[in-house]
Structures are given as C-alpha cells and as structure tokens.
Amino acid sequence: MKQRTTTKHIPNYQGQRWLQPKLPAQGESWLLGKHHSLAKETPKQAARIEVLGQLIEQAPWKWPKRPLYFICDLHADTDAFHASLVASGLIKKTGTRDKDYKLTKAARKGRILIGGDCFDKGPSVLRLLRSIHRLKKRGARVSVLAGNHDIRTMIGMRAVDGSNDPRIEHFFVRMGPKAIPLLKEIAEEYLKDSNRLRGIPRTRECRQRLFPSKKWFDEFPMRAEWMMPDPGIAKELHRLKEKVPQFTQGCEEIGLSLRTAYATTLKFQELFLHPKGEFTWFYRKLRLAHREGAFLFIHAGLNDRICRLITNHGIGYLNRQFCREAWSDPFAFYYGSLANTLRNQVQAGGYAVHALRSGSDAPQGYPRHRTRSPQPAAWPADYAAQGYDQL
Numbered sequence: 001m002k003q004r005t006t007t008k009h010i011p012n013y014q015g016q017r018w019l020q021p022k023l024p025a026q027g028e029s030w031l032l033g034k035h036h037s038l039a040k041e042t043p044k045q046a047a048r049i050e051v052l053g054q055l056i057e058q059a060p061w062k063w064p065k066r067p068l069y070f071i072c073d074l075h076a077d078t079d080a081f082h083a084s085l086v087a088s089g090l091i092k093k094t095g096t097r098d099k100d101y102k103l104t105k106a107a108r109k110g111r112i113l114i115g116g117d118c119f120d121k122g123p124s125v126l127r128l129l130r131s132i133h134r135l136k137k138r139g140a141r142v143s144v145l146a147g148n149h150d151i152r153t154m155i156g157m158r159a160v161d162g163s164n165d166p167r168i169e170h171f172f173v174r175m176g177p178k179a180i181p182l183l184k185e186i187a188e189e190y191l192k193d194s195n196r197l198r199g200i201p202r203t204r205e206c207r208q209r210l211f212p213s214k215k216w217f218d219e220f221p222m223r224a225e226w227m228m229p230d231p232g233i234a235k236e237l238h239r240l241k242e243k244v245p246q247f248t249q250g251c252e253e254i255g256l257s258l259r260t261a262y263a264t265t266l267k268f269q270e271l272f273l274h275p276k277g278e279f280t281w282f283y284r285k286l287r288l289a290h291r292e293g294a295f296l297f298i299h300a301g302l303n304d305r306i307c308r309l310i311t312n313h314g315i316g317y318l319n320r321q322f323c324r325e326a327w328s329d330p331f332a333f334y335y336g337s338l339a340n341t342l343r344n345q346v347q348a349g350g351y352a353v354h355a356l357r358s359g360s361d362a363p364q365g366y367p368r369h370r371t372r373s374p375q376p377a378a379w380p381a382d383y384a385a386q387g388y389d390q391l
Contacts, residue, residue: 013086015093015101021083062293066141067106070297072115073147076122076181078131085112090140098131107140113290116147116299116342118282120178126185129279146286146322147299148342153179154283155330157268160209166219167331170212170236172265176243177250183264184254190267197259206262211244227335288322288341291315298341305337 010027069088074081078098085091090107094100114132119125136142152175159171191197200206212220217240221233228236251261271277289310290297296315310318318338325333333339 011087011089014089014091014104015086018093018096018100019083019086020079023083023087059294064292064295066292067110068113068292068295069110070113070115072299073117074114074122074128075117075120075149076125076128078122078124078128080122081128081131085135098127099134103138103140111141111143111292113292113297114142114144115297116145117149118144118147119149119153119182121149123181124185125182126189126279129282133279133281143290144282144286145290145297145299146288146326146342148339149178150286151326151334151339151342153182154272155326155334157265158273158330160262160265162209164213166212166216167223169216170220170240171330171334173211173243173247174240177246180247180250180254180256182268183251183261184256186264186267186271187256187260190271191260191263197263200259200263203258206258210258210262210265211247212240217241224331224335227332232335287319288338289315289318300341300343303337303340306341 010024013023016023069090071081071084071088082091082093082098082101085101085107086093088106090104090110090112091101092104094102112135118128118132122128132142132144152171155168156172156175156179159168163169187196201209217237220237224233224236248258251258256264272279272283274280288298296302296310302310306318309321322333322338325336325338
C-alpha cells in the first residue's frame with residue numbers, strides 16, 4: 001500500500017513557543033492491509049475471527065461517549081506531559097510556568113487517561129503529580145491507571161515498617177537505584193532544616209529496616225514456595241543480592257546517608273499514604289483498568305485468568321480486587337496474576353481478547369476490605385477501606 005504523509009490530523013498547537021520539546025510537524029495515514037497489519041496470518045487466525053464474531057453478537061461494539069486521550073509512561077517528565085497535552089489539543093500554553101495554560105474545549109468535553117508509570121527515571125515525580133492534580137482541579141476529567149513503577153514504589157516505601165516480615169521486607173531495596181532520585185527529591189524539598197533527623201534511629205538500625213536481613217534469604221523461599229515456582233524464587237534471591245550493593249552505592253554517590261534515606265521513606269508515607277498528605281489522592285484514585293465503551297485500557301497486558309475475571313465479574317470487580325490486594329497483601333498481589341497486567345513480561349498464561357459486556361460491573365454484596373499484613377505507622381488502619389468505599 002502506498003504511504004501518504006499529511007498534516008490533516010495534526011492539531012492546531014496552541015502555545016507551542018512556550019514548550020521545550022518539539023512537537024510533530026507531519027502526520028501519516030494509518031497503514032491498512034495484510035502486509036502492514038499487526039495481526040499476522042496464523043493457523044489460529046480463523047478460529048480467532050470466529051470467536052470474535054460470536055462475542056460481538058453477544059455484546060455489540062460500543063464506541064466511547066466522549067473523546068478519550070491516552071497518555072502513558074510519563075516517568076516524572078512534566079515537560080513531556082505538557083507537550084503531550086498541547087500536541088493533543090487539550091491545553092493552550094500561555095507561559096513558561098507549569099500553571100500557565102488554559103483548558104481547551106476538547107479538554108472539557110473529553111477524558112484524559114494517564115496509563116501508568118508516573119514514577120521513576122524523569123527529573124521530578126512531585127512536579128509531575130502536582131501538574132496532574134492541577135489539571136484535575138481546573139476541570140479536566142483525568143483518570144490515572146497503575147503502572148509497575150508506581151506500585152513498586154508504593155509497596156517498597158510501605159515495607160520499612162520494622163515488622164521483619166520475610167514476605168515483604170525486601171521490597172524497599174527491590175526498587176533498586178531507580179528510587180534514589182525520588183528519595184533525593186523528597187529530602188531536598190522537605191528535609192532541609194537542622195532537625196530533619198530528630199527521632200531517626202542510628203545508621204545500623206536504619207539499615208536493618210531498609211534492607212532484608214541475612215536470614216531473609218533462607219526464610220523467603222519457604223514463605224514464597226506456595227506462590228512462586230523454584231526458578232522464580234532463585235531469580236528473586238539473585239536479584240536482591242545485586243540490588244543491595246547497588247542501592248548502597250547509589251546513595252553514597254549522591255551523598256544520601258542511610259539515616260536520611262530512612263527519614264525520606266517516612267516522609268513519603270506522610271505525603272502519599274496518610275489521609276491528609278499532599279499526594280494522598282494519587283494512590284487513592286489509582287485504578288488497574290479503565291473501560292470506555294468497548295475499549296479496555298490497562299498498563300501492560302492481559303492473561304487468560306484476568307480476561308475470565310473481567311468477563312465473569314466486570315471492570316469494577318477487577319479494580320476492587322486490585323485495591324484490596326495491593327493495600328492489604330502486597331506479597332500476594334505483586335507475585336500474583338493481577339500484577340501481570342502491570343508487567344511487560346507476564347507470568348504463565350497467554351494473552352486473550354474478551355468482549356466487555358454491558359450492565360453492572362460488580363456482583364452485589366461484595367465483601368469489604370480486611371487487613372492481612374502489617375501496615376506502617378503512618379498508614380491509619382482504616383485508610384485502605386476509605387479508598388474502597390469510593391469505588
């Protein structure tokens with residue numbers, strides 16, 4: 001098929017001169033046909049077409065009621081986020097500051113869906129989250145999906161509660177060096193005064209709270225054998241042996257002591273997990289999946305088990321399961337089937353396509369949340385339940 005470039009689908013950028021990233025100057029027509037199709041011919045192609053036809057008969061295709069703008073993997077890059085909003089025709093930039101913009105009609109009519117991974121890699125997580133929150137307060141419909149970096153950070157920061165639970169005590173250092181820029185950012189913004197380490201234990205105790213103990217390498221396999229295959233456990237042990245020295249070296253390179261690192265995790269809990277924290281809204285509003293019409297949006301992919309769960313119970317049920325497990329049993333969640341939707345590489349179980357049925361998403365009388373694992377001191381016992389009530 002002959003390719004054709006066009007500027008027909010390029011929006012009229014408003015305020016482009018205030019942006020640092022360059023925006024696309026040309027567009028290209030979508031390539032159709034067998035030669036360019038992503039769905040290659042396979043022996044199972046006919047069977048797939050037949051199944052899809054049957055599903056469409058049961059649940060007719062539904063187009064979203066409003067335009068939807070999907071932006072994914074921002075990774076703490078606020079400049080890229082603003083550029084994406086301008087490129088999508090959602091805001092008119094009016095100056096260099098983050099708050100210098102106006103919502104367009106498109107932003108007020110549509111929905112902005114952020115597809116996960118707001119954390120890690122980029123220059124400032126806090127700046128990005130403030131920009132997302134500002135967009136919501138100005139009247140835009142904004143929904144945020146969970147990404148593996150977002151959840152890994154939350155679970156890791158909660159793991160330093162001193163409980164020495166072998167199922168979760170490795171989660172902090174498991175974040176690896178990618179978490180160090182966030183620790184540095186929080187320390188530089190909130191831990192400046194001379195009393196910043198008042199009440200913080202000595203270095204030895206901070207190390208014990210941040211890193212898994214020596215006996216963890218013997219206890220974790222016994223606790224995890226019901227959940228993980230032997231090769232997976234061996235890989236996890238090997239990964240932790242590498243990440244402990246990597247994390248220590250990364251902190252030393254930027255002059256971050258272990259006492260300051262521990263103080264920063266407590267500040268993270270205050271900011272993100274306490275009901276009155278500045279960023280409490282982020283994890284409270286986070287969802288695993290979002291449905292618009294017949295379209296399903298998630299961060300990574302689906303395996304057969306999750307597809308069956310959606311087909312039988314709906315998206316609301318899936319999101320409730322996500323909240324319950326992520327908050328109350330991070331071990332079961334992180335190594336279980338639900339977390340496969342966040343990973344680029346899923347565990348056992350292939351991908352599948354299921355039609356999304358209309359009607360109620362969740363069965364009646366679904367049980368309320370019950371806490372099954374220790375929670376950090378900065379996390380009130382009823383906080384998770386408060387979030388579930390809003391689902």
